[in-house]
Amino acid sequence: MYEFGCSCTNSHLWTCARRFFRRGIADLARQLGVTGWVRNLPDGGVEVVCEGDKNELDRVIQFCRVGPSGARVRNVDVDWFDFKDDFRGFKITR
Secondary structure, eight states: OEEEEEEEEESSOOHHHHHHHHHHHHHHHHHHTOEEEEEEOTTSOEEEEEEEOHHHHHHHHHHHHHOSTTOOEEEEEEEEEOOOOOOSSEEEOO
8 A cells, every 4th residue: 555645736727627626536536445635725736645555546646647627737746655544535625
């Protein structure tokens, strides 16, 4: 099991698109059995921290790189951490 932190910097991600971005990540993570959270950043980006199997985490990262329709993802920074089993479920936070 692995854990990663991901920060998606978006050039023009309006409030509506950010909501769909977070929802899309959360839906995919739940479908894959990945745990953690996603939140908006003050700079207009989205931050994700989650744990799970590396193959499933790679799918979440791929979604972050593409985003939902209407999103323009400029950059995705990924940092890997030791698995801690810190999360129960996947949450959208503020």
